[in-house]
Amino acid sequence: MRHIAALLVVALLAAVVVFFAISPAHGWWLPAGASSIAHPIDALFDGILVVIAAGFVLVMALLSWAVWRGARSQPGRARTTHGHLGLELAWTASIGAVLVGIAFAQLPTWAALRDPRAMPEGGATAMVVAHQWAWRFAHAGDDGKLGTEDDLETASELVVPAGEPVLLTLRSRDVIHSFFVPELRIKQDVVPGRAISLWFTIERPGTYELVCAELCGFGHYAMAGRVRAVARTEYDAWIAERSRARLTNGAEDAR
Amino acid sequence: MSTGAPRRGFLRTWIFSVDHKVIGLQYLVASATMLLFGGLLAMAIRWQLAWPWTEMPIVGQLVFGDVGRVISPAAYTALFTMHGTAMVFFAVLPLLTGAFGNYLVPLLVGAPDMAFPRLNAASFWIFLGAMGLFLAGFFVEGGAAESGWTAYPPLATLPSAAPGSGAGQTLWLLAIVVLGVSSILNSLNAVVTVVKMRAPGMTWMRLPLTVWGLLVAAALQLAALPVLTAGGVLQLSDRWIGTAFYTPAGLLVNSVAPEVAGAGGSPLLWQHLFWFYSHPAVYVMVLPAMGFVSDILSVHSRKPVFGYKPMVWAMSSIAGLGLMVWGHHMFTSGLGFEMGRAFMLSTMLIALPSAVKTFNWIATIWGGRIRLTAAMCFALGFVALFVIGGLSGLWLAATPVDVYLHDTYLVVAHFHYIVFGGTVLAVFGALHHWLPKMTGRALSETLGRWHFLGTFVGLNCVFLPMHQLGIAGMIRRTADPSVYQLYEHLAPLNRFVTWSAFALAAWQLLFVVNVLWSLRSGTRVGRNPWEATTLEWEAPSPPGHGNFDRDLVIDCGPYEYGDAAGARDFRPQARSRS
Numbered sequence: 081m082r083h084i085a086a087l088l089v090v091a092l093l094a095a096v097v098v099f100f101a102i103s104p105a106h107g108w109w110l111p112a113g114a115s116s117i118a119h120p121i122d123a124l125f126d127g128i129l130v131v132i133a134a135g136f137v138l139v140m141a142l143l144s145w146a147v148w149r150g151a152r153s154q155p156g157r158a159r160t161t162h163g164h165l166g167l168e169l170a171w172t173a174s175i176g177a178v179l180v181g182i183a184f185a186q187l188p189t190w191a192a193l194r195d196p197r198a199m200p201e202g203g204a205t206a207m208v209v210a211h212q213w214a215w216r217f218a219h220a221g222d223d224g225k226l227g228t229e230d231d232l233e234t235a236s237e238l239v240v241p242a243g244e245p246v247l248l249t250l251r252s253r254d255v256i257h258s259f260f261v262p263e264l265r266i267k268q269d270v271v272p273g274r275a276i277s278l279w280f281t282i283e284r285p286g287t288y289e290l291v292c293a294e295l296c297g298f299g300h301y302a303m304a305g306r307v308r309a310v311a312r313t314e315y316d317a318w319i320a321e322r323s324r325a326r327l328t329n330g331a332e333d334a335r
Numbered sequence: 336m337s338t339g340a341p342r343r344g345f346l347r348t349w350i351f352s353v354d355h356k357v358i359g360l361q362y363l364v365a366s367a368t369m370l371l372f373g374g375l376l377a378m379a380i381r382w383q384l385a386w387p388w389t390e391m392p393i394v395g396q397l398v399f400g401d402v403g404r405v406i407s408p409a410a411y412t413a414l415f416t417m418h419g420t421a422m423v424f425f426a427v428l429p430l431l432t433g434a435f436g437n438y439l440v441p442l443l444v445g446a447p448d449m450a451f452p453r454l455n456a457a458s459f460w461i462f463l464g465a466m467g468l469f470l471a472g473f474f475v476e477g478g479a480a481e482s483g484w485t486a487y488p489p490l491a492t493l494p495s496a497a498p499g500s501g502a503g504q505t506l507w508l509l510a511i512v513v514l515g516v517s518s519i520l521n522s523l524n525a526v527v528t529v530v531k532m533r534a535p536g537m538t539w540m541r542l543p544l545t546v547w548g549l550l551v552a553a554a555l556q557l558a559a560l561p562v563l564t565a566g567g568v569l570q571l572s573d574r575w576i577g578t579a580f581y582t583p584a585g586l587l588v589n590s591v592a593p594e595v596a597g598a599g600g601s602p603l604l605w606q607h608l609f610w611f612y613s614h615p616a617v618y619v620m621v622l623p624a625m626g627f628v629s630d631i632l633s634v635h636s637r638k639p640v641f642g643y644k645p646m647v648w649a650m651s652s653i654a655g656l657g658l659m660v661w662g663h664h665m666f667t668s669g670l671g672f673e674m675g676r677a678f679m680l681s682t683m684l685i686a687l688p689s690a691v692k693t694f695n696w697i698a699t700i701w702g703g704r705i706r707l708t709a710a711m712c713f714a715l716g717f718v719a720l721f722v723i724g725g726l727s728g729l730w731l732a733a734t735p736v737d738v739y740l741h742d743t744y745l746v747v748a749h750f751h752y753i754v755f756g757g758t759v760l761a762v763f764g765a766l767h768h769w770l771p772k773m774t775g776r777a778l779s780e781t782l783g784r785w786h787f788l789g790t791f792v793g794l795n796c797v798f799l800p801m802h803q804l805g806i807a808g809m810i811r812r813t814a815d816p817s818v819y820q821l822y823e824h825l826a827p828l829n830r831f832v833t834w835s836a837f838a839l840a841a842w843q844l845l846f847v848v849n850v851l852w853s854l855r856s857g858t859r860v861g862r863n864p865w866e867a868t869t870l871e872w873e874a875p876s877p878p879g880h881g882n883f884d885r886d887l888v889i890d891c892g893p894y895e896y897g898d899a900a901g902a903r904d905f906r907p908q909a910r911s912r913s
Contacts, residue, residue, distance in 0.1 A: 081707045081784075088788070089719055092795060096723075099799060107824045108803035121735045128733060132726040135690075139722050142697045147715060150636055150705035157904045158703045160897035163642035167698065168691070172645075175690045182733060183683045187676070189735040194672040212496065212589065254588045255490040256602055258667065258742065262808030262821055265739045269668045271602055272489060273583025276669045289821050293667075293742045293810045295483045297490060297497045298408035301814040 082151030089144035093137065100133075114288060114309075115264040116281040120189040122265070127185065131178060200245035200279050206238060207231075208250045210257035210270045213299035215290060222323050232322045239318060242285040242309035250276045258294035261307055269294055282309040353452035354880055358459050359438030360773065365459075365466065366429040370759075373421035374840055379406060380414050385833035387815040409498050411814040412481040416499070417472070419484030420507065423616065424514055425466055427754060430762055431623040432518065432556065433462065436525050436549045438773065442871035443546045445534025445889065445909070447881040450527040454520055461517035469510035472503045480507035483812065485609060488581035488602050492573045495588045508571050515564030522553035522560070534870070534909075536889035540647075541908065543869045543893040544640060547647050548626025552619040555654045559615040566608030573600070581605045606668055610661035618657040620754055621721075622650055624761035625692060628714045630893075631768050632696055634867045635711035636703030637904050639894035642695045649688035649695075656685040666734050667741045675734050682732040689725050693718065704904075708865075709783025713764030716791050720756025724749055727802065742812075745805025751798045760790070763846065770850070771864055775876040776857030778849050786845040793839030800828045866905050869893050873909050 103109050113122055192198055204226050207218040217238040221230030226249070240246045250259055252272040259278065260267040268278045282288075290305035310318065349357060379398075382391050383406045390396075395404040402410060437455065441448055449455045472479035481499030482491035486507065494501045529542070529550045542550075569580045584598035633640045640646060662670055662678030670678075696718050705711065727749045731737045740746065763786075771777050805811075809822050816822040816829065863872040870889070874882050887909040895906035 082705070084788075085707055085712065085715065088791065089715075092719060092791075095795065096799065099803075103803045103806075108800075108807050108828060110806055111808055111821060117735075121739060124733055125730065125736050125739075128729050128736065132729060135726055136722065139693060139697070140719065142701075143715070143719060146697055146701045146703075147705060147707075150700055150703045151707050154704065156898070157900075158636065158638040158897040160639055160895070160899035161641065162639050162894070163645065163695075164698075168642050168645050168695075171694045172687065172691050176687050179683045179686055182729065183680055186679070186733045186735055190675060190679070191672070193735055193738060194675060196672060211587070254586055255493070255496050256487055260742075260810065262739070265735075267667050267738050267741055271669055272586055273601065274669060289819050291808070291810055291819060291821075295412070295487070295490065295812045298412045298481065298814075300412070300812060301408065301816075302818050304818055 082148060085151060086144045086148035089140055089147065093140040093144070096136065097133075111263050113263060113265055114282055114284045114286060115266065116283055117189070117193060118263075118265045120192070124186055124189060128182060131182065196277075198279075199277060200247050202247075204247045204249045204277070205240060206246075206248055208238065208248050208259060208270065209253060210250070210259070210292070210296075210303075211253040212255065212297050213292070213303040215292075215303070215305035219319065221319060221326075230323060230326075232319065232326065236304075237306045237308055238290070239308050239310065239315065240282065241312045241315040242282045244312065245279055245281050248278045250278055255296050256294050257292050257296045257303065260291040260293035261288050262291065263288045264307070267293055282307075285309050285311055285314075351456070353448075353456045355437045355441050355449045355452065355455060356773070356878065356882075358455050359434050359436075361459050362429050362433030362437060362462070365463065366426050366434060369421050369466065370426040370430070373418050373426050374843070376414050376418040376421065378836065378840055380411070380418060381833040381836045382406070383411050383414075383814060384816065385830040387817060406814075408814050409478065409481060412497070412812075413473075413479040413499050413503070415812060416480050416483050416507075417469075420469065420480070420511075422754070423484060423613075423620070424511065425469060427620050427758055427762075428518070428616065429462060431620065431758070432521060432525070432549065432552060433459070435545075435623060435627070435762075435765060435769075436521070436553065439545060439769065439871065440525055440528050440549055441532065442772075442874060442878065442882055443543050443869055444529055444532060445537055445870045445883065445887045446528060446532035447883070449524050450532055451524050455524050458517045458521040458524065461513060461520070465510045465514035465517060468506050468513060472499075472506040472510075475502035475506065477501040477503050479503045485613070486570070486605075487609075488570065488573070488600075488605050489583070489586060489593075492570060492581055493586070493588055493593045494574075495591065495593050505571070505574060508567050508574075512564055512567040512571065515560050515567065518556055519560055519564070522556035525549060525553040526557065534887045534889055537870075537908075538889075540644070541889060541892045543626070544629040544643070544646055544650075545623070545626035547650055548623040548629075551650045551654045552622040555615050555619055555622070555657060558658060559612040562608055563612030566605060566612075569608075570605065603665070603668060603670075606665055607661070610664045611658075614661040614664065615654070615657045617750070617753065618653055620758050622653065624717065624758040624765075625650065627761050627765040627768070628696065628717045629699070630869070631710050631714040631764050632699050632718075633894050633896065634768070634865050635708055635714070636700040636705045637896045638699060638703040639892075639896055640695070641698035641701075643892070643894065646692060646695055649692050653685060653688045656681060656688075660685055663732065663737070666737045679732060679734045686725065686728060686732065689721075693722055693725070707784075708767065709778065709780050709787055710764045710767035710865075712784055712787040713760050713767060716787060717757055717761045717764065720752055720760060720791075720794070724752030724757055727752065739808075740805055742810055743805035744801045744809050744811055747811050748798050748801035748805060751794075751801070756794055756798065763787070763790070766850075768865065769871070770853070771857075771860045772871055772874075772876050772878070774854060774857070775859060776853050777860050777864065778853045778857060782845055782849040782852075786842070786849065789842040789845070790839065793835055793842055796835035797832055797839055800832050804828060804832075863907075866903070868895055868905050868907050870909055873907065 292303035477498040579600040900906040
């Protein structure tokens with residue numbers, strides 16, 4: 081019996097360690113980060129993973145050892161101990177220190193993500209409008225400003241310049257949605273009645289899937305979009321080309 | 336019938352009783368039924384995630400015959416909404432506070448009944464009413480509620496935003512409000528019973544940790560549940576009389592302005608009110624379980640609980656801090672930078688008492704004379720899996736990492752390790768430990784241990800891979816992960832989880848068989864089959880009306896085991912007044 085019980089804990093330990101070890105090779109892990117904020121976030125994730133792994137191995141080792149030793153048939157009774165103040169203080173203080181460490185380690189990253197003082201200047205690059213169940217985007221046109229007549233509208237695909245800060249304004253027409261781009265490590269709920277600012281810098285040009293992460297009705301699962309990051313020159317060319325097309329084609333361009 | 340109460344008919348004994356033990360058993364049967372029901376809903380959810388939009392054998396035709404035999408997107412949304420609600424509100428919470436709270440609190444403090452027996456019966460009947468309202472949602476036009484167990488407005492409040500946001504959502508809200516009333520009455524009863532009805536000599540520091548867990552949970556319910564109940568009433572009035580607490584102005588649903596009279600409300604207000612209760616609810620779902628496990632570990636390793644007072648302090652501080660961490664559900668809601676920082680700090684703090692308790696549990700069994708009963712196996716399983724759920728919480732407490740992981744399957748893995756791996760295993764342990772007291776008959780230890788083995792392996796196979804799914808970015812509440820290329824390579828993992836879930840569910844039959852067998856032909860147990868110290872073991876099995884057949888005087892703490900306990904290796908809390 082005790083063999084099985086102690087082995088079960090050891091088996092859990094081994095299974096978890098092995099499964100986590102093989103996961104990255106199968107892609108069952110963080111997708112490659114493509115934004116500047118992805119580096120510190122992934123570093124935090126890895127750092128906390130080390131703490132988790134250490135805590136897990138320690139507790140499982142103690143638990144299996146305690147079961148293994150305690151469940152054998154042994155003469156006499158257990159010693160009546162009601163506790164040990166020193167031990168209590170020791171583990172409370174050490175766990176507390178680790179938690180405080182994690183709390184402080186993440187502060188700069190949180191500030192980079194959300195501190196309004198870190199918001200890029202010069203106005204928003206694009207406006208995101210979410211509704212059941214699609215994404216619409218308005219890009220600042222030739223004048224570089226949003227909310228003017230030359231805004232360029234697209235559906236499903238947001239185009240942004242790579243390698244520089246991008247500022248978005250998020251709005252919803254109906255229910256709560258959430259703007260989630262896994263490869264950028266960015267997620268922000270889009271709350272009706274509010275205009276929420278979101279900023280990031282995409283390092284690698286490419287197309288990244290945009291996922292709606294907040295339940296928004298039965299079409300929630302299919303509310304997919306894309307974020308396409310292109311080099312600055314290409315971005316300017318795209319704006320210029322779309323502006324010309326808009327002048328010739330009128331407003332029907334907003335597909 | 337120790338107190339010589341007159342024999343009564345079946346209805347008076349089992350249905351309209353005011354005896355806390357009968358009411359406890361009524362809660363047990365009702366919430367176990369909901370646990371089974373919620374589990375079946377989970378099976379349908381898993382089917383859809385493994386093989387989206389395909390017909391389930393047999394079930395597809397029976398249940399989804401009118402929608403092309405497959406789970407429609409709307410039906411899927413209702414499935415997970417009702418699964419979450421059934422499990423949290425109608426299975427796990429009433430199992431702990433209703434079933435065990437009612438049955439154990441008077442017995443463990445040495446009282447003949449709860450402080451207010453009639454109020455107690457009223458709580459149960461109000462609970463049944465809430466259950467009826469909840470289940471009625473499946474049978475109304477538009478189907479059951481579809482806005483998740485969190486019911487975020489405006490999705491929940493605008494009938495044009497989802498089919499289930501019509502009558503289904505109204506019934507859902509009514510069920511939650513009525514349930515709130517029931518739980519508040521029940522918690523009040525438990526608190527008053529512990530404060531006023533303790534037997535002579537049962538000082539606060541002699542209460543078993545099971546009582547502390549149930550007491551702290553009840554106090555937490557009293558502090559937080561009125562907020563959700565009031566919030567539910569506000570959402571009802573948004574729907575019924577055109578207030579707009581949660582609805583902002585200028586909405587367009589399907590390009591049409593929804594028919595709401597008022598405007599100018601805030602969807603975030605609901606999130607605050609909802610999580611102000613529903614995060615503490617997580618602790619209500621785990622504190623009593625921590626109490627059960629502390630008691631079971633001590634009894635079955637023949638050693639006192641290590642650090643009784645630190646355990647009491649830990650539970651109390653979990654409850655206190657538990658009221659201050661609700662904002663960590665809103666890190667991505669637009670809560671603001673400073674608020675995010677504040678809630679991150681309080682969330683980090685609340686990890687401390689839980690972690691401390693883990694080390695106290697290990698120290699409790701350390702050097703013990705462990706008896707690996709089925710109850711003990713489940714309690715040890717609780718410790719192992721609660722640790723996993725607690726540790727993954729560290730990622731979620733760190734705000735920048737939570738921004739990525741929020742609403743992914745990592746969160747699903749995290750809370751299922753706490754509630755299933757933790758609380759449900761503790762409940763199985765508690766049933767093995769206390770069911771003989773309730774029925775007078777033993778469960779099969781062999782069957783119990785096999786049930787534990789399969790459940791332990793199965794639930795790790797189900798919930799461990801969900802960590803990887805979430806780390807890979809797969810969102811929860813999605814009906815079809817294959818929509819995104821990012822999730823394509825996760826399909827094998829999803830199918831593995833589904834197969835494991837089916838096996839895990841089927842394995843639970845062992846427990847049902849064990850209980851039924853025990854009721855019919857289990858060995859009759861005496862008063863104290865586990866050689867335990869606490870007061871319930873002084874009463875006959877099962878205890879009669881009034882519980883105890885002799886006056887009790889308590890002259891020591893609940894955990895006097897081991898070499899200093901006296902003639903035997905345990906010293907009962909009660910001395911007969913002779």
